[in-house]
Amino acid sequence: MGEIEDGEADHITTDVQGQKCALVCECPAPESVSRKDNLPFLNAVLKNPVCKLYRFPTSDNKWMRIREQMSESILSFHIPKELISLQIKEDLCRNQELKELGELSPHWDNLRKNVLIHCDQMVNMYQDILTELSKETGSSFKSSSNKGEKTLEFVPVNLHLQRMHVHSPHLKDALYDVITVGAPAAHFQGFKNGGLRKLLHRFETERRNTGYQFIYYSPENTAKAKEVLSNINQLQPLIATHADLLLNSASQHSPDSLKNSLKMLSEKTEHFVHAFKDQLVRSALLALYTARPGGVLKKPPSPKDGTEENSSQDPPPPMRRQDSIPHHSDYDEEEWDRVWANVGKSLNCIIAMVDKLIERDADSEGSSGGGQDGEKDPSLVDSIITHPKEDWYEQLYPLILTLKDCMGEVVNRAKQSLTFVLLQELAYSLPQCLMLTLRRDVVFSQALAGLVCGFIIKLHTSLHDPGFLEQLHTVGLLVQYEGLLSTYSDEIGMLEDMAVGISDLKKVAFKIIEAKSNDVLPAITGRREHYVVEVKLPARMFEILPLQIKEGQLLHVCPVLFNVGINEQQTLAERFGDVSLQESINQENFELLKEYYTVFMEKMPPDYISHFQEQNDLKGLLENLHQNIQAKKRKNVEIMWLAATICRKLNGIRFTCCKSAKDRTSMSVTLEQCSILRDEHQLHKDFFIRALDCMRSRQTQGALNESDDPETGCLSDNKPTSRHFYPVALLLVSSHLLVVWLILSLALLLAKYQ
Incomplete structure (x- = not known):
């Protein structure tokens, strides 16, 4: 975001003494935000920004100014429509190739006919979904209340950009972006039998052990x-x-x-x-x-x-x-x-x-x-x-x-x-195979929409950073997902879906091309095993890029996921359930992060690395992260802090996800923002809690609560809020309180379902 104008600075000094919340004003006109940011090209991707202005004291009693912005992205619907169109073409081509396979023995010919019948049905289903998506107008994001709708299952839940612009008296202006989105998961299909991670493993095991009727290929x-x-x-x-x-x-x-x-x-x-x-x-x-x-x-x-x-x-x-x-x-x-x-x-x-x-x-x-x-x-x-x-x-x-x-x-x-x-x-197992393909397409579509949004925003933000551009075409872009899902009940299936969807992003590459018209929305080419996203830039921005990128070199991404369940359900999972899924996901993705760091140190120029190492003790952070993953500590939020810090220091894209990208996500993002103000911009230690409460208050952060839907625009004051993690904080104080809480929870559950 751009600098705060002098007129705004004068307005900021007029806050009321003694107020707990340091909110100054709300930006009424989205156009003003775009004008100050001097990035009007982003208007093609971001819509309906909500902007809040704050000021907080620094440790030396000076003032820092903060602008917080949340924006929707029209890519929530654009990317799924592009992807479904490609998948329909791919499936139609495959069906035609099956028909042209030639004469087969009766056994194989009957199998082929059966496959073609089911595949044609799947193509018709995809075409119907694409037709319904094309009819969608109005909001440019899918609300959490619609996450179970079949026609919207390819669309991510609550995809937003959360941006904090800090104007500090000590340091130059800084931007901190986090993409918030609901965990990529097949909510319509449900999680009764688990998520993709378990379903794919079971499917391959059964297919490997199948009878004589089929030939097994890995x-x-x-x-x-x-x-x-x-x-x-x-x-x-x-x-x-x-x-x-x-x-x-x-x-x-x-x-x-x-x-x-x-x-x-x-x-x-x-x-x-x-x-x-x-x-x-x-x-x-x-x-x-x-x-x-x-x-x-x-x-x-x-x-x-x-x-x-x-x-x-x-x-x-x-x-x-x-x-x-x-x-x-x-x-x-x-x-x-x-x-x-x-x-x-x-x-x-x-x-x-x-x-x-x-x-x-x-x-x-x-x-x-x-x-x-x-x-x-x-x-x-x-x-x-x-x-x-x-x-x-x-x-x-x-x-x-x-x-x-x-x-x-x-x-x-x-x-x-x-x-x-x-x-x-x-x-083999026709309905199951095609339903797995559908589920994987759904989850991947949600993950890809968020990735493309994050990539475009990161590219525009860092377009004038030669080091980032060299890193982009030499090493690739780090994409770090912070998961807040519990390993309990349906959220186990969501986490299994999310893990596979994020892993599948490795088969995505980006290509930056010069825009030849006013249509600057990204386009997708390729097939399920390898997609290329073409990002269009105006000529004046395209000329800034290095020669390798301008010549069409593919830009790869390294997606990593670290999950730490933090809600009450995770307490039950850690006491009486199984957290091995979370542990294995964190360990696997740590190896990917470590591999990216190794390639980064090997391929980046020595002068850049020497300057980089002076500013960042990445090796120590990685070792600390590994120790915390191995420690298997309950609700170890240190894993999230370390992974997020490493991602920011490696010029990566940050994502924060929970079930619906509302309650837990807002808690995490606001805490991260205040921690950045404290650690990077010398926020006064006595104002840390005030800043946190200010960003989380209903007046300034309307919308990110499980009981208050941002998309409905209504508040339910008669419902309790868990925004401040009071239940979790109390449970961590004493094991006796935990026992009391469990008894009360069971009593409430019994009363609810009787």
Whole structure:
């Protein structure tokens, strides 16, 4: 946010003496906030800001000024709609590939028909959800009261930016951003059987132990099959385009253009060839061979051998009918090697031809420049080059055609075999498999919407920081989630969903492009295993970026989750339940954070690291965090403080999540803000509690309470508030009070459900 204007400063000095809350005023016009921030581009992402102004004394009796702002984000709905559209296209493409799988034995054909029926139903469901989302108008965020609605299940709950701008007399102005959002979870589907972490593990265990009807492929192999299929779909049209550009350069007789076109064609073709150097493709081809009716292997005509331009195709071998299940010896495994190797051979022929054309052209120019015919080197008179200079196009065209034919043969076989791998995943326990896919899509959509919002805000805030921009394209961006879910009842399932959804963010990369129009909303491309989010910047902002980012380098993120349950239910879980889920999540994510720190220290420039180490004792903080995770202390909030501090010092994005991003989230965020004022900006120690109460008061923090919905705009004064953690604080004083509290709680529960 921008600096506070002088007019505001005069107004701030007029607070009433003796008032507990140091709130000065509420910014009435959102436009003024955008103007002062000098970041109008953020208006495309943030809407309806609510701004509060405070002043607090420092330790040397001077005054600091604080502006607190909470904003909605229209990405709450935009990102899910983009994502669902992509998933519909992906599923339609997969269904078409299943239909084109060819003739299968009755067993596999029946499975395929069953899979297609269920997949078509899922596509229709996604289309209905997308239609309903497109009708949504009004509020740009989903309220907690709607978290169980089916049509809104892809939308995150209460996604907001919580921003604190500190204008301190000692330090330069500072911004502190936290994205608050409800824990990514499938609330509509419920948590009766647990969340994604448990459901996926159970599903894979059962599928691994399934009977003879299916062929088991590990999740890694299934993901690899999807990756290769995606590479095929991307590389084949690119290679065809570069091949046409090569022919165009040949028709123009431009040696330089011919070299450049050949370089691009070679790079893409080599990527294409290497994509099939995997044992999975071989095993999938054999599995598909055994699934053909009666063991019939239908071999299309062999592609042209790239070493012989004009050789005729060999006739297809006669089809052989085997017993019901053919033996491995009936399948020629070397045939696949020959098929995809022909692509490389065809490319080599094109390279040789281009080299000879350019060499002959250079020799002819040198000969004519000498003013005499002179004898040419016999080695340059190759049998391939028998046409005059004007026939470059005609000499390259047959080789390009051969390359495309060989590629078509490879693509046809690889697509069918890898689609057969995907059929295995879908055929087993069809309803459960598709419902797991739906649940994972729902959770991922909620997590991605928050991530994109946080990335764009962080990019705009740090756009003029060269160190951050270098870190962004060299190491990637750290994204730290603070979870406040308990390991009790339904929140166990929410935490399991959240852990998988945040882990899935590793397959997201960002790409920054220059905006060509007024539409600056981010766009998404890719597939479920790898998404690319394109962030658009105006030209004046795009020019600030380093060359690597401007050239389209993908920017990766490192998401980590640390969870500490802090409510009354967590007390029950720690006394009588199981907290192993929380412990394992924290330990796993500490290893990820430690790995990010190691890469950061290795790849960042030494001068930046030396300056960085002077300001931040990150190694000590990491060791302290590890000790606290290993200590297994009850309600160890030190884990949250340390993780948040490390994230801020590593230029990361901070998220705070609980069930609905209201009560516990507001408690955590306000406490973090006051702690920052104390530790970083010398807030007077006697005013820490006052500042905390001020930020949490109903008059200044209306909205973040379980009994007071911000979206409804009403207060329920007759309901008790847990904003100050009075129950938890009392329970920590004495074990006797805990026993009394448990007895009273059980009595209330019995009375409630009788």
